Amino acid sequence: MSQSQQPFIKLRGVTRAYQTGSVTTQVLHNIDFEVQAGEFVAIIGSSGSGKSTLMNILGCLDKPTTGDYWLRGEKVADMSANRLAQLRRESFGFVFQQYNLLPGVTAQANAELPANYTRATRAEQQERATALLTRLGLQERTHHKPSELSGGQQQRVSIARALMNGGDIILADEPTGALDSKSSAEVMALLKQLSEEGHTIILITHEPEVAAHADRIVELKDGHIISDEIAAHAKPEERQAKPSLPHKEPSWAQSTWRSLVTALTSLRTNIFRTALTLLGIVIGVAAVISMLAIGQGAQQEVVDRISAMGSNLLSVFPGAPNTRGRWQVATLMPEDVDAINKLPNILAAVPELTSSRTLRREGFDKEAQVNATYADFPIARQWALSQGSFFTKEDEALYATVAVIGETVRQQLFPDRNPLGEVMLIHNVLFRVIGVMEARGATPWGQDQDDVVFVPYSTGSLRLFGQRHLRNVTVAAINSDAELMKKVQEDVHALLLERHGVEDFMIRNMASIIETATETQNTMTVLLGVIAVISLVVGGIGVMNIMLVSVTERTREIGIRMAVGAKPALIQQQFLIEAVTVSLIGGALGVAIGIGVTWVLGSLGTAVLFSTAPVMLAFGCAFIIGLVFGYVPARKAAQLDPVQALVNE
Template sequence: MAKQEQQTNEPMIRIRGLTKSYQTGPINTQVLHGIDLDIDAGDFVAIVGSSGSGKSTLMNILGCLDKPTSGEYYFQGQKVAEMDTDELAKLRRSAFGFVFQQYNLLGGATALANAELPAGYTSMPSDERHARAEQLLTRLGLEERMHHKPSELSGGQQQRVSIARALMNGGEIILADEPTGALDSQSGKEVMALLQDLSKQGHTVILITHDHEVAAHADRVIELKDGHILSDTRNRDVRAHVAPAKGPGSGQPSPLMDAGRSVITALTALRQNIFRTALTLLGIVIGVAAVISMLAIGQGARQDVVDRISAMGSNLLTVFPGAPNQRGRWSVATLVPEDVDAINELPNILAAVPELTGNRTLRRSGFDKEAQVNATYHKFPLARQWDVEYGSFFTQEDEDLYATVAVIGKTVATQLFPDRDPLGEVMLINNVLFRVIGVMSERGASPWGQDQDDVVFVPYSTGSLRLFGQRFLRNVTVAVESSDPIMMQNANDEVHRLLLERHGVEDFQIRNMASIIETATETQNTMTLLLGVIAVISLVVGGIGVMNIMLVSVTERTREIGIRMAVGARAAQIRMQFLVEAVTVALLGGLIGVSLGLGITWVISTFGSSVVFAAGPVIMAFGCAFLTGLIFGYIPARKAAQLDPVQALASE
């Protein structure tokens, strides 16, 4: 019984030894000095003092907007310092209602929307929320003005809206900071009458003012000076406390309800800044549309290339040893380097190179692997259109000097030199020491599944003498200057005539079909790389645009964030609101970009260009848009959620 009586007599608010200091560089300014204060339920307390006395700081601490430097604060017997940020938000949402001097209403929202704002962070359904807000505004004489925005209301009407907002979730404790400071005398009297009426209804009212005449309306006046309590006087006897009417509660909304409300808030905010939103969307729209259209056009172009190559052949001719239809041509020794030199003298020949190939063992510092070795000429990259990624290919001088230099494929570089740059390194090929001077660009698998990058190129003179021990060739690759069918046939005839004159008999074969699939694959890889670059550019450009606009939005809406925190929004709800805005921008841009990309592709197809429509590119582009909003929107959202409520409210 004694314990129950003690809990009953516990003051609603009890603070002991409360101090508050602000650090500005090396200067420490103490605003509150050891404040001791008890406030009972139902009290109408005026905290009065001149500017700089610490009264607003005290109110922010009492309302859980700020934290003391030291001392203890108990609310209904619970130590506030032990509450986490979500518990403090719940306390502001369910127990406190704030009435600010500057009203702190959302400029783009109606009086009705401002009044119901605190309930938006509870589990109250929207229809109940609207009904309660209308009831409160009607009770305060604003039934004809509830659909007007703050700019369309007088100061007294705006302050009434802020009072309705304070009562939305019950408003057990009303914290009024200079509520009449920005009002004319008549409006000030009306607001004070409302506060007195709320006190009579059982609400605990804490009034912050510098005006002693305003403070005289309260039952109890506490005067602060230089952070100390100068006096604590009761103007009237303590009345029996009448519990105020219960509010609608402050249950936690479900994640789905939070997300739905965040989407509505995001769309409202984006609509209020429609021009800026359009500019933000532009980067994503262009990127997504470019990806879709380029994929469709690129795949169509690739198909055209494949069809064209299949129809007219390649610009490569391959000469094999052995008579037509002869088996075992790899063992036939009919082609020699002098044949290659003669072919290079023919007109319309871009390059002709020998290829003497075979598998050999490679060794380097404990690493051992088998790879294909190709002894060829220095014109091999030109003939096969295969570039050196870094380093260089060997030269004519290397061939003349029988140099032991090698250019390796990507697979060899990765497997033989996994821990270092291969350029300048040495390796053994069949116990012959070679120095690596270049690494070929990646080719990937051939049409028949062979890894084309698992290869080593050496000068023909060196390879034939020291690795293969033979001069005759496995094949000769001839690149013709043009893939035009007539030019290809002329080149084929000229090579055939030349070799027939040199050999006297037809102990060779010429084929021009070997590189059809290879050329198509190369085209596909090139287009894939191009489209990949476009996708990356669209992601980066769109993401930077979204992040920049959201950072600007957070800066511009700092006070709004402070208002939302003051009425009980949790950090997660603030974070979700801004993250949903970023994702909404990205998704809207993605939808518009998809539509635009498909439209552009269709228009191009009407001009006779070949395009390929597929679901994959659309899904990929839209997914990129979503990830853009999610990734690049998180940083501004987190920044908004980490704002200090007091500093946010003080922002202009």
């Protein structure tokens, strides 16, 4: 071996100490060590002599406490974490005593692992892995998982993995320690063959018969090199070293796709844990969609019911604002209604003198609301008739005893016949039915609008109520424009104030009532949404907890990935994508369940309003929660020490 040749690996004054509390344990002491390219070196020593620590430093998995390490003339101490990962990816191949294969994937996938952190295409990875496994006699076992392979076969898979990216430096830590004699001989023959092909082999062992295969034997004892000898069978000629193969890092799209595939594989492998992780997100997303649909449906129902009563209406009530018993105050008279009808922008103004009265027909009695009003009532309230006609102004002038009934009254008094032309008693006064109003249903506050009878104001005030003053006046503007409604309200207020001399009335704007109801329902919808989002956040916390458990369970896997060249950023990306993938799958399931629950509730008669906004909101929240709550576990995984990760059980 040429003495003038630049050392491939050079260590000078290397020490390694570990601090445990206040106790310092010195493992390596002033190690001076060189390896030429293409050498087959065995480092031998008893347990605790520092062999594995030295190998970890040589493989850039660990750093010396003091001293210097040069690789190909480049000082390792000056390298960044990404540069060290690049070295492990391009220059080193690790063969471990316990094989350190990923248990959930096949021999083929294990062999391909280092190439996942290069720009090699999927076809190139498969081709090289297949070639290596075939060369190592595993062509029939490529699709078997590690648990289905013998110890020798698993070690050959780990050798294939070490060679995947070239592996010009093979670091073998007790590669025969867990094998029988036959498998040990096969593995050592492979390492010998690789050495002859130009790979630099550094073998860690405590067995002299294994070390005897090497061309050079370095003995460690208590962290000191006590001997460094060339074997008798070593070839004196200089070896031709196998060059390191440069590998470009994967593109962002490649690394993202590979991380996604890895995430799906991990989720499929741990299906029960995945289901528990998904549960919180599924419930949260489904709750957001269904609760917002219920809230928006209730809001729309209230608005529709109020609007059905007339969004262009003003209601004028007797009595000064904030006074009790205003219904008994005689401040509103029919003459006020006639005056209001002369104002501009008025579609119709009608009096309403209402009270509960007994209806009787053929021995059947019932209580119903009787409303004495003007002939323009259907115009003012935009309430059409389903049968017959409404009474006329002539009927009012003649004090006619005619009535128009609501749908509820029709069903209860005339269930088996056409009510038109029929007669009934109202408060012992005989009235003839001339029309039936269209069904309106209940008001937002639960009153049945169809349980009503309308009679001419003149007739009702004289023969049924015995009073002229009004319970309220309904004023319909020509349209429901907010500015116009405001102007009409101001005009009515000014007119009545002028007529009465004092403000002994109150005016309610139906548009304001709708706005207030909408704001109230918006508050309720937001409250429901907040409750649902809280459940989604709780689901996110569950994702974080499960991912932290996953990082703990897969610590050795993380160490393996680091050993084959994964940068910390790629480790972080993998676990972050895994968390996001869980959240997105849970989000998709939650969307489906939420839509299903909303449909079922709607089918059962609950007022729901489905829109895409809550779906997008819930799904977006699921993504953000996966990103936010997945960051801490991903960061923890990326910051693991590779040496500690590899020895984790």
